[in-house]
Amino acid sequence: MVINCEQVWLEVSNYLDGEVEPGLRLAIEEHIRGCKNCAAVVNGTRNVVELYGDERMLEVPFGYSQRLHRRLDANMPSSRRTFLGWMAAAAAAILVVGSFEILKPASRNPGARSQMAQSGTGVPPDLKVVASEEGKLFHLAGCEFIQGKDKLRPMTAREAYKEGYAPCPRCLKKYLATAETVPPDPPLSS
C-alpha cells in the first residue's frame, strides 16, 4: 500500500493512538521514512501528546485542594462515625491545631507578602531556608527559582513565615504536598 502526505496527516492521530490497521501502519511508517515533512508532523504530534500528557501540566491554583475540602466540609451532612473514628478525629484535630500554633502561618500574619503564605503548613519550622528582599517566597538554598539571589538572607522556615514569606512550591514541594492533605479546619462535628 502506498499513501500520500495528506493521507498521513489524516491518520496521524489514529496512528499515534494505535488505532490503524496493520497494513496502514506499515504504509505510514514506510512513507515517513522517505518524507521529512511527514516525519516532522508525526514526530511533532507525538511530542505534543507526550508533553501535554505529563502530570506536570495539570496544575491547579495554590490552596485549591484545601478550599475544595472546606467547601465540602461546609456542605457535608452529619455522618456515622464509630467510637474509634471519633478518637482518631480528636487526635487529628489536636495534631492540626498543634502544628498551627507552632507554625503561626502567614494567613494569620497581616504582613504576609503573598497570599500563598497561608499554605505550606507541612514545612518543618526549623528547616534552614533562604529568602530575598525582592521576593515573596522562601526557598531551600540552591533552588533555581530564587529571585534576587544577590540579596539572600538565611533563616528558619518559622522566621520566614513570621516575615510574611510563602514557601516556594518547587523546592519545598514535598512539604506542601503533605500540607495539601491537612486542611487547617478541624473535622466537622456531627
Place this chain on the structure above:
Amino acid sequence: MPGRVISLERPAEQLNEETLIQRVRDGEHDLFYELIRPYERRVYAAAFAILRNEADAEDVAQEAVLKAFKHIRQFRGESRFSTWLIQITVNEARMRRRKSHANIMESIAERQDEDGKYTPRDFADWREIPSETLERNEIRQKLAEALAQLGQIYREVFVLRDMQHLSIEETAKSLGISTASVKTRLLRARLMLRDLLAPGLGGSWTGNAWSSRLSFEKGTKPW
C-alpha cells in the same frame, strides 16, 4: 479532615473505588474525600479547559464535586467514576459559559471551522521539546498559552483525551458527541498545537513571533 478518621480504621488506599462508592452511599460520607482525591486536579483542569478563567474554573470544580456527592446514588457504575465526575464538571462548566454572550458567538464560529481540513505547517522548523523542560515554569506557561488558543471544541476534546487520558469513548460520552467527532477534533487539536509549538525551544517563543503563529491557514500546502 474527616477522611482521615476512617483511614485509621482501615486504610482508604486499600479500598477499591467500588467499595468506597458503596460505603459513601451507605452513609460514610467522610470517605467521599478519599474517593475524589485522585481526581481533584482533573476536575479543575476540565473546568479550566472550558472556562479559561481560574476563579470560574475553581468555583465550577467545587460545584461539580458537591453535585457528585449529592447525587452519588445516581451513579450506576456503567462508566468509571472519574468519567462520571468529569461529565458533571463539563456540564457545570458549559452552563457557566452559556451565561456569557461572547462565548455563544465563539462557539458558532468554531462550529463553522469543524468541517474544514487542516494542513500542518512548519515542517522544517520542528524541534522536539524534551519533557524535562516541563520543570520550567515558562515552558508550562507557553504550552498553556498554546492550548488556550485552540477553539473551544478542540480544547475540550484534547484536554479530556490527552491530558486526562480518557478513552475515545469516554471523551465522547463526557462531551455528548460521537466518537467520530472526538477523533476529528482530536486530530485537529494535536496538529494545531504542533504548529503553535513548532519553533520549540530553539525558536522564537516571544513577542510578535509567537502571536503571529496563531492564524491558521487551511487547505494550503506550505511548500
